[in-house]
Amino acid sequence: MIKLTLNGAWINMKNINELTALRDKFKNSIAIRTGDTAAANGEKHVLVCGGTGCHSSGCNAILKKLKESLKTHGLEDKIKVVVTGCHGLCALGPLIITHPDEIFYELVEPDDIEEIVTKHLIGGEPVLRKVYHEAIVDGKLISFHETDFFKYQHKISLKNCGIIDPECIEEYIARDGYQALAKALTTMTPLEVIDMVKASGIRGRGGAGFLTGRKWAYAYLTDSDKKYVVCNADEGDPGAFMDRSILEGDPHAVIEAMAIAGYAIKADEGFVYVRAEYPIAVNRFEIALKQARDFGLLGTDIFGTGFNFDINIRLGAGAFVCGEETALLTSIEGHRGEPRPRPPFPAIKGLFGKPTILNNVETFACIPPVILNGPEWLSKLGTENSTGTKVFALGGKIKNIGLVEVPMGTTLRTVAEQVGGGIPNGKAFKAAQTGGPSGGCIPAELFDIPIDFDNLLSIGSMMGSGGMIIMDEDNCMVDIARYFLDFTVEESCGKCTPCRIGTQRMMEILENITEGRGEVGDLEKLEELGEHIKASSLCGLGMTAPNPILSTIKYFRHEYETHINDKKCASGVCKALFQYVINEKCIGCTICKRACPTDAICGEVKKPHFIMQEKCVKCGVCHDKCKFSAINIG
Amino acid sequence: MKKIKTTAGFMGTSEQKEKLIAMIAEHKDIKGSIMPILQKAQEIYGYLPLEVQQIISDETGVSMSEIYGIVTFYSQFVLNPKGEIAISVCMGTACYVKGAKDILDRISANIGIKPGETSKDGRYSLDATRCIGACGLAPVFLVNEDVYGRIEKPEDVDDILKKYTES
Ligand SMILES: Cc1cc2nc3c(=O)[nH]c(=O)nc-3n(C[C@H](O)[C@H](O)[C@H](O)COP(=O)(O)O)c2cc1C
Numbered sequence A: 001m002i003k004l005t006l007n008g009a010w011i012n013m014k015n016i017n018e019l020t021a022l023r024d025k026f027k028n029s030i031a032i033r034t035g036d037t038a039a040a041n042g043e044k045h046v047l048v049c050g051g052t053g054c055h056s057s058g059c060n061a062i063l064k065k066l067k068e069s070l071k072t073h074g075l076e077d078k079i080k081v082v083v084t085g086c087h088g089l090c091a092l093g094p095l096i097i098t099h100p101d102e103i104f105y106e107l108v109e110p111d112d113i114e115e116i117v118t119k120h121l122i123g124g125e126p127v128l129r130k131v132y133h134e135a136i137v138d139g140k141l142i143s144f145h146e147t148d149f150f151k152y153q154h155k156i157s158l159k160n161c162g163i164i165d166p167e168c169i170e171e172y173i174a175r176d177g178y179q180a181l182a183k184a185l186t187t188m189t190p191l192e193v194i195d196m197v198k199a200s201g202i203r204g205r206g207g208a209g210f211l212t213g214r215k216w217a218y219a220y221l222t223d224s225d226k227k228y229v230v231c232n233a234d235e236g237d238p239g240a241f242m243d244r245s246i247l248e249g250d251p252h253a254v255i256e257a258m259a260i261a262g263y264a265i266k267a268d269e270g271f272v273y274v275r276a277e278y279p280i281a282v283n284r285f286e287i288a289l290k291q292a293r294d295f296g297l298l299g300t301d302i303f304g305t306g307f308n309f310d311i312n313i314r315l316g317a318g319a320f321v322c323g324e325e326t327a328l329l330t331s332i333e334g335h336r337g338e339p340r341p342r343p344p345f346p347a348i349k350g351l352f353g354k355p356t357i358l359n360n361v362e363t364f365a366c367i368p369p370v371i372l373n374g375p376e377w378l379s380k381l382g383t384e385n386s387t388g389t390k391v392f393a394l395g396g397k398i399k400n401i402g403l404v405e406v407p408m409g410t411t412l413r414t415v416a417e418q419v420g421g422g423i424p425n426g427k428a429f430k431a432a433q434t435g436g437p438s439g440g441c442i443p444a445e446l447f448d449i450p451i452d453f454d455n456l457l458s459i460g461s462m463m464g465s466g467g468m469i470i471m472d473e474d475n476c477m478v479d480i481a482r483y484f485l486d487f488t489v490e491e492s493c494g495k496c497t498p499c500r501i502g503t504q505r506m507m508e509i510l511e512n513i514t515e516g517r518g519e520v521g522d523l524e525k526l527e528e529l530g531e532h533i534k535a536s537s538l539c540g541l542g543m544t545a546p547n548p549i550l551s552t553i554k555y556f557r558h559e560y561e562t563h564i565n566d567k568k569c570a571s572g573v574c575k576a577l578f579q580y581v582i583n584e585k586c587i588g589c590t591i592c593k594r595a596c597p598t599d600a601i602c603g604e605v606k607k608p609h610f611i612m613q614e615k616c617v618k619c620g621v622c623h624d625k626c627k628f629s630a631i632n633i634g
Numbered sequence B: 001m002k003k004i005k006t007t008a009g010f011m012g013t014s015e016q017k018e019k020l021i022a023m024i025a026e027h028k029d030i031k032g033s034i035m036p037i038l039q040k041a042q043e044i045y046g047y048l049p050l051e052v053q054q055i056i057s058d059e060t061g062v063s064m065s066e067i068y069g070i071v072t073f074y075s076q077f078v079l080n081p082k083g084e085i086a087i088s089v090c091m092g093t094a095c096y097v098k099g100a101k102d103i104l105d106r107i108s109a110n111i112g113i114k115p116g117e118t119s120k121d122g123r124y125s126l127d128a129t130r131c132i133g134a135c136g137l138a139p140v141f142l143v144n145e146d147v148y149g150r151i152e153k154p155e156d157v158d159d160i161l162k163k164y165t166e167s
């Protein structure tokens, strides 16, 4: 098959040499973006982050302005503008980065562009007021790689995110893309591929941490005329966006890995199940699929080896339980996404009744470099039983909200204080939540624990898919537990009783506690119910649903007790447990009265005001607006 | 999400129906095609009233009870149309710990409908949605396609809403 690449060169992707020739052709143009000034040869690149975070904060307007400005200065052919995936520092978006001089700009607004173009790109002098504030130390510029956010990170699954243009297959190929597939197909047997994955020690990044190599081996050993490879991109943890960022920033890595998996287990068809809430990811993945087909990297007789493989996309429709592997398969088959009992495991009897392996996006993204560099390359990183790195979506009360990838075994403290930059507004750390609705809250006292699969389990949480929410003194742990339980109650598919009814009963008790009707003995009841639900539910949703409650009871029992015994919420979150009251400092300025959305405040000008509790919705606006500290939380 | 029966009168056009039937014909032989068909049908109509479900059932031979079961299982499928001004507040964890609930309450008080409702005149709808993955900008809400993030105080929503309510 003869193909025309986007750049006009004829290639024949039927053998590995052609791939390598293409890689070498584009290698230099990418090396510029990884600190190789020699490769630049006078060329300049400006990368505009097009990740979801930056997208929402307005990168399109920046891009438009940048292109216009370069055009007016006659530079549109001299300076290359590239839209990339997420760089990780979403809190400071929109971001742009220049290469090869590696200047990282934060919080860029359209009006800053002209100055950046004239002063920096033309004049050679970075616009310091817009440079990433951590990259300026004592008035001097340092490389952004040396800032706390970047220096503790080690990127494997995210290695191309923020560097390549995800809509350009040549850029992926230039970063050794599809070399691992070529190596596997032309020099390795399926068993050798599986053994290499096994030896790397890689465990699934989607939740349970099952050994990927072992899963593949089961599917390999099951005889069948048809097998499937499925990628789980449902990313249901509310507060996680790792998988989304990989699909958006480096979709070919997932395609390549799925094809490798297909070769290893002898499957010829793959499915990617993506959340419908991720339109950019779906769109980029579709583009990537088309390019891979055009280049002969998907389809029939790949690299002339007789191996056939292609991938379909299926969109989720907003059901958390569909992240669970058997429910996901049921959903692809076109039914209500209810889980099925295991065994039989999908590796034996999966999609449409055929042997199927199912892996998470991040797990797949780690596979090509393992095949290319050998298993030790991964296993030398991390801890004994958790090799490699893990991507976390840092969120909540933390300065550097965004996406980070650190070696397994990094402590929570390093992630929160150094990489995350600590808590804003000088507040105190209270807890970190990992594992989403299946995980638990880790108190500040345990922040020195190295993060890996087993350590997190031993302290009552779990790795989950990688959401990490930091909480400060203003967050009420009872309310957080209620939040997660509310989520699982809503998302429970209803098929098994412990999960459907049990979580509902736990919810009622928790609601009583947060609304001032808690009773002595409630905590023991919650603990007992929780243990039963964990032991008897059908799928992982129910088996883990009590974790947020059990872990907060374990580490924050006193907080539950003040809610139950004193009917108080010290963080001022549980609305039934406090009131806003106006004190004697009120001078009758009427600001609060005018600000109140429900007209709950009465009083005449220059006379003390009064809050009618029955109308008050406790939004706190009056408290924030009062200039005289005249409103108490009591 | 609790599903209420379709309350709005059905006003599908014959053009929409033609599109729907053509789309079904194109997909129905793919394995497990009912989900993609429902998703595309919702793109055509904006929601999935019983009338549309019936057409899908007739065309695919999948029973109405099965289709209704699927539609009510997945929160993305809706039985009622969204308002012209569709507001959704992200209730992902990152947004929640940064006060998304207060923002939802404020908007609800402001436009006078509860989450999950569409106003009688069809002008507004309000939803508490699952994580939209814009955690870096938490707390976040959406008005139609526009994303508003980094909301510092609940009352900041008032000015944003004014842009829509006054036009
Ligand atoms: C309720 C529930 C939700 C889940 N959600 C996800 C998810 O969103 N993404 C994911 O990759 N795995 C999720 N999992 C884990 C999957 O069942 C499965 O273990 C995983 O996708 C396997 O891939 P891995 O071995 O690469 O981790 C979920 C599990 C449960 C029980």
Ligand code: FES
Binding pocket: A049, A050, A051, A052, A053, A054, A055, A085, A086, A087, A088, A089, A090, A091, A093, A095, A402, A403, B136
């Ligand atoms: S989206 Fe730009 S840094 Fe994450």
